[in-house]
Amino acid sequence: MSVHTRCVVKGTQGIQTWWRALIAALCAVACVFSLAACGSDKEAGKIRIGIKFDQPGLGFKKAGTYVGFDVDVAKYIAGKLGYSEDKIIWKEAPSKQREAMLQNGDVDMILATYSITDERKKAVSFAGPYFVAGQDLMVRKGETAIHGPQDLNGKRLCSVTGSTSAVTVKAKFASQVQLMEQPGYAECATALFSGIVDAVTTDDIILAGLASASRGRLTVVGKPFTQEYYGIGIKKGDTAFAQQINTALSEMIANGSWQRALAYNTRGAHFKPDLKYNPPVIQKVDEQ
Structure with missing residues (x-):
């Protein structure tokens, strides 16, 4: 060359x-x-669903899998929308990030103990509700002195930093509550186990999940004193999608799948939802 x-x-x-x-x-x-x-x-042909990763009984990441009532409801809805379980992409949805995740298109819907409020409706839309929770108390098994929030004067109460649950109890029922704030409810449950506090307060179904995970050492009092309507968050204004979700939810309730999912994920906690509100009445889309 x-x-x-x-x-x-x-x-x-x-x-x-x-x-x-x-x-x-x-x-x-x-x-x-x-x-x-x-x-x-990588996400083509899949649905992206936001859940909590740290709430036993509701949305919990466990050894690479996802379990809980929110997860089961999400799987049912996804199936009715044409997505098998292997077509679901689970994404963690911390409370403070939920609106931004929907607005930015990071997820298609969110099931993460997401209460429907007028303020949130300004940023996102909701389908549902799929559950009506009520603020309640969790105590050690065998506790005889606490039957409701009226018994909390002088008691030590745990809730999560920044939550409104403890504030509600103090304002409405017990001005002498000794409040301990923790970063998460798992930490509150640990404090209750060890006798550092006398009770933990938040939504009853969250407490039921914690009680179930305690293997009988903790129990829910069962006297809810507020109502929290858990909705399925979707992008603002997507009424067609909301209607599809509501149709799936109505079927889940009608055929007993909703009741079975709730019972399974709260087993061992002796939890009974407030039957006055549950199963919930699905709101019409135009009422959102």
Whole structure:
């Protein structure tokens, strides 16, 4: 091969290398400016559902799987929408991030003890409700001095930092409550186990999940004193999607799947939902 030929070949290879590098760089830039598009192949044909990862009995990540009542309701709805379980992408939905996740399109729907409120309706829409919770108390098994919030004067109460649950109890029932705040309800349950506090307060179904996980050492008092309507959060204004979800929910309640899911995920907790409100009446979409 002549010197000239070798130079031509090397020159051609150099151009090809440069061209491949340019294409790679352009693709990288495109991904930066269109993250959704670059990642869409992995999520094509799937549904993205936001849940809690740290609430036993509701939404709980366990050894790479997801379990709980919220999860079972989500699976049922997804199935009716045409998505098998392997087509569900589970995403953690912390309370403070739920509206942003829906607005940004990070998830298609959220089931994460997400109470329907007028303030939240300004940012997102809701289907449901799929459960009506009530604030309640959890105590150690065998506790005889606490039968409801009226018995909390002088008692030590645990709730999560920033929650309204403890504030409600103190304002309405017991001005002398000694409040301990923890970052999560698992920490409150541990404090209750060890005798540091006398009771834990939040929504009854959250307490039921914790009590179930305690293997009989904790129990829910069973005297709810508020109502929290858990909805399925979706993008603002998507009434057609809300109607599809409501149809699936109505069927789940009618055929007994809702009741079985609730009983299974609260087993061992001696939990009974407030039958005045549960199973819930599904709201019409135009009432959202």
